[in-house]
Amino acid sequence: MVSVIFCGFGEGMNKRVFAKKGDLLLRVAKQNGIKIPSECEDGTCGSCIVKIEELKTKDVLRPDEEGYSEATPIYMEDKELSTLVEMGAISKKEAEIAQQYNRQTPVRLACQCVIQTDMLIKPFK
Numbered sequence: 110m111v112s113v114i115f116c117g118f119g120e121g122m123n124k125r126v127f128a129k130k131g132d133l134l135l136r137v138a139k140q141n142g143i144k145i146p147s148e149c150e151d152g153t154c155g156s157c158i159v160k161i162e163e164l165k166t167k168d169v170l171r172p173d174e175e176g177y178s179e180a181t182p183i184y185m186e187d188k189e190l191s192t193l194v195e196m197g198a199i200s201k202k203e204a205e206i207a208q209q210y211n212r213q214t215p216v217r218l219a220c221q222c223v224i225q226t227d228m229l230i231k232p233f234k
């Protein structure tokens with residue numbers, strides 16, 4: 110089990126919950142009463158965008174950054190990265206680095222985010 114902390118989603122929705130590794134973030138949010146907009150649930154509309162922090166290691170994208178070796182490899186689908194780039198939430202360079210080094214970007218689509226580590230989740234705006 111991993112710990113997922115939701116913060117800033119509104120009254121009664123700031124909470125810490127436990128999830129299984131491999132659970133989808135959007136599903137865990139819904140099961141726990143956290144309202145994250147979700148129009149397509151297919152990684153294309155961008156409505157479920159959230160900010161993510163891994164709690165055990167800081168977001169570490171590149172091998173030359175401190176903490177890289179302890180960070181959990183996390184695969185992000187091309188579809189999610191393309192949507193995030195189209196929205197202007199991440200740069201094309203960040204998407205390439207995430208893909209090349211199997212790291213997640215600091216913003217994710219909740220409907221595509223498979224939980225692997227303890228996380229802090231905040232609204233995008």
Ligand code: FES
Nearest residue numbers: 150154155157220
């Ligand atoms: S609900 Fe549309 S991208 Fe997640």
